Structures are given as structure tokens and as C-alpha cells.
Amino acid sequence: MLLPPILRAHFASVDLRTHTPFGTWTRAFATALFLLVIIGGSSAQQSRFDVLKGDDVVGRILASRSVNGERTTYLMTSYSEFDIIWKQVVRSILTVNYMGDLLDRCHTSISVNGALRDSSHLDPAAEPSCFIHPGQRFPLDQEVKWTTARMYFEEPVGQRTIFVESVLKHCPLESIGPGKYRLTLPGDKVNNYAYKDGVLQEIHVDRSFFDLIFRRTV
Secondary structure: OOOOHHHHHHHHHOOHHHOOHHHHHHHHHHHHHHHHHHHHOOEEEEEEEEEEEOOEEEEEEEEEEEEEOOEEEEEEEEEEEEEEOEEEEEEEEEEEEEEOOEEEEEEEEEEEOOEEEEEEEEOOOOOOOEEEOOOEEEOOOOOOOOEHHHHOOOOOOOOOEEEEOOOOEEEEEEEEEOOEEEEEEHHHEEEEEEEEOOEEEEEEEEOOOOEEEEEEOO
16 A cells, blocks of 8 residues: 555544644644654655635645655645535545656545545556556556646646646646646646746636635645
């Protein structure tokens, strides 16, 4: 498994519905960052984004990047609550490991109201290497340098595609202005990224039934 047992045990033990988003995620992120330092080394970066639906803050995203020699590890966690027909509590986790400049492995998981909705897994030791819940299996078609996790910490200048961890495929990236990029996912889903001085500021998530904004706070 990509996600180390200590991290899986930590996130399984946190019932986010029993805490306020800010208090819970502050504690969860501090612990996750501590674990990343242990796993990945002493050089760690972190950032935090509010999730907005309209003018309301409905959740939070926490991101970290840890570097240890040739290995770079990304950890992204999110929690949000909003109403689309009925109340939905959405939690996600994304882990990405690079060796040098190339993606080594990654794992994603999204749950809604406590039930698994989507997950994906890339493991070069598996045959085939790519798995998407519940039953899609296929080989990785080419080497990967840019993923969505990396975009949280670097501006993708000059990139024409981005490897999206949830679908384990390269998706087209278009530059639409200074510091602005449009990533088109399968099903014509669109994420718009905005950078200032090379630092990610916002992600606009455009979907059929709702739009969300991820806005940087730290």
C-alpha cells in the first residue's frame, strides 16, 4: 500500500464530524506534517486553502510537501460539508511520491457521508500498475513529471498536460493568461488555477451541479 500504515491509522481514527473544521484540521494537519517529516525528511512545506461555495466557507484543504534526498512526498487532505439535494460530508486524501523528477506512486481516496465514493492507486510493483475503484486496471502509458499535487507548490509553466491522480491519466492543460491555467478532466470537468508570483492562490472547480473555489489562506 502506498499510504504508510501509521498515516492510514491516523486518518481512520479522526472523526471529523465531531469537531469544527478549523480545530480538527489544525490538529490533523499538524500530526500529518509531523509524520511526513519522520517519513520524508526534515524539509517540509505546507499550505492551507479554504473551500468556498458562493460566499460560504464550507471546508478546508491542507497540503504539504516533504523532501528527503531524491524522494519528494506530497500529502493533501480535505474536508467539506455542503448541501447538494441533501447534506454531504466529503473527505479526501491524496498521497504522491516522487523519486527524482519522476512520479513513483500515488493514492487517492474520496468518501461521502462516510462511504467510499472513489479511489485510485498507482504502484509500479503491481501488474498492471494502475487501479481505479471499483475495477479498472491498466498499465501506466508513460513517465510522469507533473501531477495536480505538484501544482499546489509550483506553477506549471510551459506544461501542456498534467497527470491527474484520481483518473491516473494525463489531461490537457491550457494557459489562459498570466499565471492562469485551465485543466480539463474527463467528462468536461474543468479546474482553473490562478498563481501570483509563482504561488498558487485559487482553484476554481466548475462542475455541472455546483462550483467551488479553493482560496489560499496560508
